[in-house]
Amino acid sequence: MKKVLAIDVGGTKIYNAIVNANGELVSDVEKHSTPSSYDDIIKTFRTIISNYENQVDYIAFSTCGAVNNTNTGILGSTGNIAKDYPKTDFRSLSNKPVFVENDANCAAWAEYEIGASKGFSNSIMLTLGTGVGGGIIVDGKLLKGKNGAAGEMHFKMRLDKHRKCTCGAWDCFEIYASGNGLRLTGVEMSKNPDITTYDIIEGKNKSDKLMQEIFNRWQNDILAGLVGLANIFDPDVIVLSGSMAQFVDTDYLTDKVNGEIVTTPLKVVKASLENYAGMIGAALLAIRSFNGKS
Amino acid sequence: MKKVLAIDVGGTKIYNAIVNANGELVSDVEKHSTPSSYDDIIKTFRTIISNYENQVDYIAFSTCGAVNNTNTGILGSTGNIAKDYPKTDFRSLSNKPVFVENDANCAAWAEYEIGASKGFSNSIMLTLGTGVGGGIIVDGKLLKGKNGAAGEMHFKMRLDKHRKCTCGAWDCFEIYASGNGLRLTGVEMSKNPDITTYDIIEGKNKSDKLMQEIFNRWQNDILAGLVGLANIFDPDVIVLSGSMAQFVDTDYLTDKVNGEIVTTPLKVVKASLENYAGMIGAALLAIRSFNGKS
Numbered sequence: 001m002k003k004v005l006a007i008d009v010g011g012t013k014i015y016n017a018i019v020n021a022n023g024e025l026v027s028d029v030e031k032h033s034t035p036s037s038y039d040d041i042i043k044t045f046r047t048i049i050s051n052y053e054n055q056v057d058y059i060a061f062s063t064c065g066a067v068n069n070t071n072t073g074i075l076g077s078t079g080n081i082a083k084d085y086p087k088t089d090f091r092s093l094s095n096k097p098v099f100v101e102n103d104a105n106c107a108a109w110a111e112y113e114i115g116a117s118k119g120f121s122n123s124i125m126l127t128l129g130t131g132v133g134g135g136i137i138v139d140g141k142l143l144k145g146k147n148g149a150a151g152e153m154h155f156k157m158r159l160d161k162h163r164k165c166t167c168g169a170w171d172c173f174e175i176y177a178s179g180n181g182l183r184l185t186g187v188e189m190s191k192n193p194d195i196t197t198y199d200i201i202e203g204k205n206k207s208d209k210l211m212q213e214i215f216n217r218w219q220n221d222i223l224a225g226l227v228g229l230a231n232i233f234d235p236d237v238i239v240l241s242g243s244m245a246q247f248v249d250t251d252y253l254t255d256k257v258n259g260e261i262v263t264t265p266l267k268v269v270k271a272s273l274e275n276y277a278g279m280i281g282a283a284l285l286a287i288r289s290f291n292g293k294s
Numbered sequence: 295m296k297k298v299l300a301i302d303v304g305g306t307k308i309y310n311a312i313v314n315a316n317g318e319l320v321s322d323v324e325k326h327s328t329p330s331s332y333d334d335i336i337k338t339f340r341t342i343i344s345n346y347e348n349q350v351d352y353i354a355f356s357t358c359g360a361v362n363n364t365n366t367g368i369l370g371s372t373g374n375i376a377k378d379y380p381k382t383d384f385r386s387l388s389n390k391p392v393f394v395e396n397d398a399n400c401a402a403w404a405e406y407e408i409g410a411s412k413g414f415s416n417s418i419m420l421t422l423g424t425g426v427g428g429g430i431i432v433d434g435k436l437l438k439g440k441n442g443a444a445g446e447m448h449f450k451m452r453l454d455k456h457r458k459c460t461c462g463a464w465d466c467f468e469i470y471a472s473g474n475g476l477r478l479t480g481v482e483m484s485k486n487p488d489i490t491t492y493d494i495i496e497g498k499n500k501s502d503k504l505m506q507e508i509f510n511r512w513q514n515d516i517l518a519g520l521v522g523l524a525n526i527f528d529p530d531v532i533v534l535s536g537s538m539a540q541f542v543d544t545d546y547l548t549d550k551v552n553g554e555i556v557t558t559p560l561k562v563v564k565a566s567l568e569n570y571a572g573m574i575g576a577a578l579l580a581i582r583s584f585n586g587k588s
Contacts, residue, residue: 045484058557066557075558122440136526138439145432145528146416149557155522158468160517161449170519176453221453227463228449232430232526234439260463262442263360264369 003289005056006279007048008062008103010034011081017276018056019207019283023114025276027052038084042093047095059098060286061090062106062278066149071100071289075148099286104151105142107271108135108280111239115272120236124229125271126153128222128244131166132174133155136233142285159226161167176221179244185221186214201247208224219248226253226268227260234263240266241271296581299350299390300573301342301396303335304328308487310342311570312350313577317408319570321346331489332378333426336387343388353392354398354580355384356482356572360443362458363393391578398445399436400575402429405533407578409566414530418523419565420447422516422538425460426468430527447471451518470515473538479515480508494543509541510515518548520562521554528557535565 001021008015014034014278018027030048035041040223050061065085066075075091091098102111108117108125117123120139127133136143143150154165154172163184165172175181186195186196190210203211226238238257240248251269295315308328312321314420324342327515329335342355359379367383385392395403402411402419411417414436421427428445430437448459448466459466459479469475473491474505480489484504494512497505520532532551534542547562567574 120440134526139435140436141433143432143527145557146414146432146530146560147528147558149530150526152525152528154447154525154556156518157453167556172525173522188416192310224450224453228467228522229526230465231446231448232428232444232523233437233440234444234446236440246319262446262448262461263439263440 001035002058002059002291003056003061004283004286005049005052006060006062006283007045008276008278008282009061009081010103013273013275014041014048014151015279016052017279018052019060021284021287023110023280023284025279029276033224034081036082038082041082041085042088045093049285052069053094053096054292056096058283058290059094059096059100060279060282061100062103062282063100064103066147067100067105067145069148071102072098093106097286097290099282099289100150101142101282101285102135102151104133104135105144106135106271106279106285107133107273107277108137108239108281109142109285110277111241112137112271113139114280115277116239116269117237122233122235123237123239124233124235125241126177126179126241127242128179128240128248129242130179132178133242147216153225155225155228157221173225176218177225181221182215182244185218185234189214189217191227197244215247219252222248223256226257229285230257230261230266231263235266237266238268239271240268241274241277246272247292295584296352297350297452298352298354298577298580299343299346300354300356300577301339302570302572302576303355303375304397305358308338309570309573310346311573312346313354313574315578317404317477317574317578317582318481319449328375330375330376333383335379336382339387339438351579352580353388353390354573354576355392355394356397356576357394357432358397359367359398361570362396363438363442365579367394373376378483383392383440391580392432392528392549393576393583395436395444395576395579396429396445397572398427398429399438400429400573400579401427401429401567402533402536402575403579404567404571404575405535405565406431406434408574409571410533410563416527416529417533418527418529419535420471420532422473422534422542423536424473426472427536443530447519449519449522451515455509467519470512471519475515476509476512476538479512480505483496483508483511488537491538499543513542513546516542517550520551524551524555524560525557530562531560532562533565534562535568539564544551
């Protein structure tokens, strides 16, 4: 069975593990802090690869940033990693075949092959964390767009320039549906500038009325975005992952989305793979890609 | 060269013409009023088909409503045509092969094969009329979704339940970007409940300041939607068609969209085929479909 050295590159951490063709981790997971400079990031990659490349068939990166359509490098980084990160052709890092894909796309693919959206050709995965990531599968293929940058969940929720998004534009879905969005909704509704996401979730769990209202507002903002995506894509399923997904009520969202859309009924579900979905998806995509070519 | 009897079914009019494999109309265009009952609509179809089916290879429908993924019938109508319209398997209408596709999808396809988005594998077409239609092409294929209903431009522009959309939900793109949306923006900004789209366009052309502001607000609402679609799809081009598209400034929209998106630059252009794009696209899709199968 083919084996892949999978490397998950985020703004703060880099993980690596060996993944087999069933999407199973067959080694321990190693964790590194993401260095702040391009040169040090590449050094970390080289160290990981030199330690493990002899044990695997392919190298697969799941990375932040938009990845090109040839899956060889990065189009642009997202601001949470060294600015000059994009310039490498990742194929130069190993003599083994190297595959690169965006982390949200990798996670969406892992859920599609072996997780919560298995068996469904049309799915959308949203990663609700500090920000919001998106991976979209149409007819069993990742939606990449003309250059590979598709799946960005920056569509507007308001027209009155209310919240500035991390992307620089106003009122994107991300700045409402993310963990940061929950915090900002909390600040607005409680008038407490120091309120945290933790305060809101804790308060809600203790039946604090204001905290419940804040939480519900946040969940309904997520709902508003899901309705739009469901009308645009007519998907089988929308998968929610990431640290904030644990708090949402997917039965409520499924029911409400289906009550509003003009397309056909779908399910909103939680991801089943979570933490290592990026590495698993990258490995499965790499195997699919290189098996197809060899 | 293959010839197709193309029939364009709208809520108020039914058009038909013979279209060849180059997308050229090779007959006059016939026009019928759309009957209000299912039985009379089918009678009109039968009359048109019996008059022309001997002159063509295939029959192709471009119709309002969502069309199934086998291109044989309708999933659901949109409220502007007889409610029981969906129930037919259109293949029963002729001994010649019959192909059915949604009208916005047909128009998007016509622009892709021979019109404004020719040569671009990733495009979005928006039909700005009384409502807003959408046809999306991803990697050279129509985006249909799990059941064929994809491409509905009902994503939210606001979260405060400001305008009810024709679909029954609140604040969809359609109720802001359509001709009806321009009128409602005019009503809100002028406090004149009787203002018409014509008044606004005329006033704007005569440099009336308020009418210019109303128009600009409407155009910026369209812009807000385009930014979201561009971030989701990373398309090569967004094509604007329909009766309201003539008024928008595509250079302005191109410039502003590219200034806001996190994906890669695209062009916003006007459609080049306009009125008969639906029939042309249906014919070209039918030829593609039946040639592939035979």
